Amino acid sequence: MEGIIKDRENVKKIAAYGLSILLFAAYIGILFSARNPQVSLEYRMYYIEHTLDAWPGNGGLLYILGTKETFSLSPREPGALNRVMEGWSFREESGRWTQGNRASVLYIFPEKIEVDLVLEMEVVQYMQGVSAEVYANDQWIGRMDEETGKQISIPIPKEYLKTDTLVLSFHIENPVSLAEMGLASDDRAPGIMMGSALINRRIP
């Protein structure tokens, strides 16, 4: 009788340790799968890497040539520009200020672009003395300042579009912080207030 009880106890022990090992292995497996989530680019950038400023929705970074997008609109409004990355201040009624020395916008095209493009931007305002060098996928494409005006049109050569991705970067020169100008107590340094952006095929 004592032997049977001892045997039962041993079976329980073995089952418990076995189950514990199984659970532990399952936890490790789930943690391992969490390292490589199978999610959209938008999800990865917004929720995991925090490199997108607003949630564009799955597939929301996809850009159809000729679509005009507006910086001031809130994320859920049609025509809102939901593809800004780092370097932007909050949305305002008429547009959005670049913030600091670099501001970027990300475009994903349905397929690789094999024609020259043109970037058309509406600038709302330049801070005094501020200018920007504009880059497409890290290649210089143009300049923006008071002299170039508020309706900007900058060609993007197809050679700069090696994949379906286009990162537009604005390298801001001379942004002056609001604190330095005595306009506010914080360190925000606005450069250019952008109103809208549109990319289209370039007509020679």
Next chain:
Amino acid sequence: MRAKMNMLFAESQKKNWNIMVFALLAVTVSRVLFVAVYAVFAARSGSEVPFFDALNRWDAGWYRDIIQNGYSLEPSGHEAGDAANWAFFPLLPMVVGFFHKLTGLEVNLVASTLNTLFLAALIIITFHYIMETRGSAGEAVGVSIVLSFGAYSLYFSMLYTESLYLLLLMLVLYFLQKEKYLAMGIAGALLSGTRNTGVMVVFAVGIKVLVDYCMSTREQKSVLDFIKVTFSNWKLVLGVCLIPFGLFAFMAYLGWKMGDPLAFLHVQVAWGGEIGNPLAVLWRGFRSSSGRDIFLAACGMAGILITGYLVIQRRFHEVALAMILLMIPLSVRLQSIPRYLIGSGVFVLGGADILRKLNNKILIGLVLTCFILFEFICLWYWFGASIWML
């Protein structure tokens, strides 16, 4: 008074029955008062919202969404469209959803009824836990009054996780105290499926086991011996392994459903706030010009002081829980701190320990009265959708 309480709840042969009757009575009377407060509120404000709808607002909407539509595939909540219901853990909506389908009754009614029943069970188990760890019927009665009538007790009767979470947490602590490790593991598994901080109870278990080993009369204690003793206890090993089960089951589900097992964590970005220094968050609260921020910071400070007292009392596993459950929310923001303090249990226990130590009847009466009166204010603000209750 103390002798009478000891006789009723500690020495009587019917003590379990007495505790149950006391819990049910406290919960019933306090909930009748809720309805009365709402009747007055509705009469004065002209509100025509039904009682259970007025009670189940804000985050309750997320749980209702899970019950009625399941977990969503894509975020769409909040103004920015980036919030999703997978930030909310599944056990409570599963339980409420089950009874909603079973009875056909309205979700808010089912949720409030179930959570109120959980509260009654919570009071019973907390009573037993206090008797087991403190041996004071008076303290158990005081804590029960705070849980049923006290400030923020309203959260225990709505479609929020407070009731179920604290019930399961106290069950884990109780079974841990009684060294019933398998029951502890099962309660822990349910706890980690109720709220994201639930899994943290595993640290309290680890510390209790370690402290018990250090306090044991074993000769030749060593790290190796501790590992040997711990791992040779198969019930403890399995119990501990069971605790994270709820969390990992939810993670597996999220991984299968939308590709990211950590989606519940990642979606927190929609609620804003970055993880920072909790003391800096507290300090900012005290320096704020907003009365609400100062109040929340004061509550956070009270939480820290109570944790300090638990350290002095050498209740190290409760300290671990208190620190984790206070520092996690405090490292992000002050919002909801009072709710977390009441809903984490250990702070109520620590506060009651302090009052018992002070042994001043007038002070105890004053504190309990303040807590009860404050609950009326909480209810009034809640029904009025005041930002103070966020």
